[in-house]
Amino acid sequence: MKSDQYTLCDIVEQLESQSCNTPVIAMWVDIEDEKSEMPLHQHQHGQLVYALKGGVRCQLPQSTLIVPPQCAVWIPSGVMHSIHTTANAQVCYLFIHPSVSSLPKAGCTLSIAPLVRELILNLSMQPHQYSPDSALGRKALVLLEELAQMPIEHLSLVTPDEPRLQKIAKHLFNHPADRRTLAEWGTKVAMSERSLARLFKHETGMTFGRWRQQLHLIIAMHQLSNDSSVQSVADYLGYQSVTAFITMFKKAVGKPPAQYFSSLNQMDNHNLDKAS
Incomplete structure (x- = not known):
């Protein structure tokens, strides 16, 4: 269709x-x-x-x-x-x-x-x-x-309700390579680093660093599914090296990107052949 x-x-x-x-x-x-x-x-x-x-x-x-x-x-x-x-x-x-x-x-x-x-x-x-x-x-x-x-x-990302956190989340979703620290974001939204950290944990159930890593995983999965290269995804997310990105990905899903998507593609081709 x-x-x-x-x-x-x-x-x-x-x-x-x-x-x-x-x-x-x-x-x-x-x-x-x-x-x-x-x-x-x-x-x-x-x-x-x-x-x-x-x-x-x-x-x-x-x-x-x-x-x-x-x-x-x-x-x-x-x-x-x-x-x-x-x-x-x-x-x-x-x-x-x-x-x-x-x-x-x-x-x-x-x-x-x-x-x-x-x-x-x-x-x-x-x-x-x-x-x-x-x-x-x-x-x-x-x-x-x-x-x-x-x-x-565990391929989901909690979206905060609090307006200041929503502003941060929206920006990072559109600009994931932005590496500003929580203290720098606190200055941006007129909050102390400690208060912002507590609010982020309360709203999302994660620390700011863990939430941003999950955001990177979500974006990486979506782009890699669209045949983007590992190098281009690592660059887009602001990683200093492909190795650092692969390490994050492997820690999150248990396999490096190439192996993860290769196994999915093998199952995908098998099923599409049977369906046709």
Whole structure:
């Protein structure tokens, strides 16, 4: 399906209005050459955004969630969100009826197991209308049971509510190479370093340094999913060397960038070959 934010929203709205008795609706969307963005919106159903290829970033009211290939973001029913997709991405959207969902109450990033991938791909190629007691309906219920067991990946970033912290967070999201210290930011927003540190920890649950590192990981995942080089990402984030960036990345996810994305691409190519 061609990616068009208005057409996609219209299709989803129509599907939701016609699917009161359908537990899961699946839709495969191919993003064209340009990046895609769906502005703030919400759904009656819970939404799972599964990245087959490329990267997806979801902005929720109090957090930013990243979706590298072979992971998915879960967005509960009624939660406002926007979706940013890299160019040439392939994404599966699942819309899950609130009455049958046992997924988390808050938005999160999920790791997707091979069985769940195959069920998602299969369902995305089936009719949207089906009986809950049909073979397809039973398959959808198996998918829901398996989804509820998927582990949560720590690929999210808490967005502070406090206006001064929001100002800092917005600036660093747009200029991640800015290496100003907490004391320098305190001068900028008329707060002492100690007070700013306490406020940041209270608002985000992290120290300022840990929050900024998580921001760098989120941005790196999104750019690397779009085939940016490790060197260019390290430069964009302001690391003095590629080695320093790789060390941060490996500490966060357990693998250096090349190995991490190579393993994802191998699974990605395998699944796309099977789907075709």
